[in-house]
Amino acid sequence: MTTEELIKKVRKIEIKTKALSHQIFAGEYHSAFKGRGMAFSEVREYQWGDDVRSMDWNVTARLRSPYVKVFEEERELTVMLLVDVSRSGLFGSVGQTKRERIAEIAAVLSFSAILNNDKVGALFFSDRVEKFIPPAKGRSHLLHIIREMLQLQPVSDGTDIGGAMRYLTNAIKKKCTAFILSDMIDVDADGNPRYEEALKVAAGRHDLSVIKVHDPRERELVPVGLVHIKDAESGRGAWVNTDSARMRKAYSSWFAGLQQKEEKLLNKYQIDSVDIATDQDYVKGLMALFAHK
Numbered sequence: 001m002t003t004e005e006l007i008k009k010v011r012k013i014e015i016k017t018k019a020l021s022h023q024i025f026a027g028e029y030h031s032a033f034k035g036r037g038m039a040f041s042e043v044r045e046y047q048w049g050d051d052v053r054s055m056d057w058n059v060t061a062r063l064r065s066p067y068v069k070v071f072e073e074e075r076e077l078t079v080m081l082l083v084d085v086s087r088s089g090l091f092g093s094v095g096q097t098k099r100e101r102i103a104e105i106a107a108v109l110s111f112s113a114i115l116n117n118d119k120v121g122a123l124f125f126s127d128r129v130e131k132f133i134p135p136a137k138g139r140s141h142l143l144h145i146i147r148e149m150l151q152l153q154p155v156s157d158g159t160d161i162g163g164a165m166r167y168l169t170n171a172i173k174k175k176c177t178a179f180i181l182s183d184m185i186d187v188d189a190d191g192n193p194r195y196e197e198a199l200k201v202a203a204g205r206h207d208l209s210v211i212k213v214h215d216p217r218e219r220e221l222v223p224v225g226l227v228h229i230k231d232a233e234s235g236r237g238a239w240v241n242t243d244s245a246r247m248r249k250a251y252s253s254w255f256a257g258l259q260q261k262e263e264k265l266l267n268k269y270q271i272d273s274v275d276i277a278t279d280q281d282y283v284k285g286l287m288a289l290f291a292h293k
Contacts, residue, residue: 042070077118077177078135080206081106082164083149084182086126087157087233093217094279101213101278102181103149108286109179110142121172124148127158129167135176157233159186162195165202177207184212184262191258193265203269209289210266210273219255221248 043056046066059067083106089099106122113120114137121135122145131152133145161182168178186194193199202208221242230237241247266273274289276282 043067044070077113077116078172078174079109079113079118079120080135080168080172080176080178081109081120081122081145082168082178082180082182083122083124084126084159084161084164084180085124085130085152085154086159087154088159088183088185091215091218092278093215096278098183098213098215098278101276101282102211103146105211105213105276105282105286106149106179106181107146108282110145114139114142120145122148123164123168123171124152124154125160125164125167126154126156127160127163128156129164130154130156132167132171135172157235159233160194161186162198165195165198169198169202169205172206175206178202178209180208180210182210182212183214183218184210185258187258187261191254191261193262196265199265199271200269203271208271210271211286211289212273212275213278214275215278220252223248 043059044067046055046060046068050068054068054070056067056069083102085099089102090097092098092100110120117137119135119137120142122131122133124130124132131148133148159182161180161184164180172178184193188194199208221240223243225243226239226241228237229240263273272289272292274285276285
């Protein structure tokens, strides 16, 4: 991709996602992510009905009149985007690859955060952390993140979601709002998610949400005869007779089993999630996710 092509693509994503953030998500985002707590604002004289637990006894003693502390909501958040850039994200059968869809959704989240004066950071991962961009504010910082989403060439092909979450836990000490944007395909030989322990720790420290992006062709085989199927990350391949109803049923059953185990794990740690296909409008999915917050 040339510099001119990159600038044009960044601009196109900015126009589309900024409009969505202004028109659709600003209110939902603000109500869903309210901030970390209450921050001290001022001291004023006691009024009838004030909670006595808010009394400022030092000021009261000094001025010989009752005074209370006033608090206001601490609005500013730190938003972290954990973006899966593994090789499986290059798959796309309906116009957009998974990675392109993830980049667009991440841009919407970023603009929503910037509109609410929140900091945004990004962690790009494969089976290693490919790049970490510390949280900051401002349009230029946001466009830097979007450019990285579009042009980053990962060193590794695989996926290690647990490694990304461990890095997040070590890098961001204070509670943040974190979104994992991935196809979430990271399982052991028995089809169990490999990231449970890291997920448990990260969910205990941060407000964690999962935005899963999939391609509809991943979940079922189309009867087109004998085809060679290759794992994009491991490089392993095999010939499969897709005309076999038994084969198609076995594949669909296997994939459904992966989804069930993943959903069970997310429910276990009360992590909000949404599953978005590359051929679906992601607006409804994101709004549904915000509504659960």
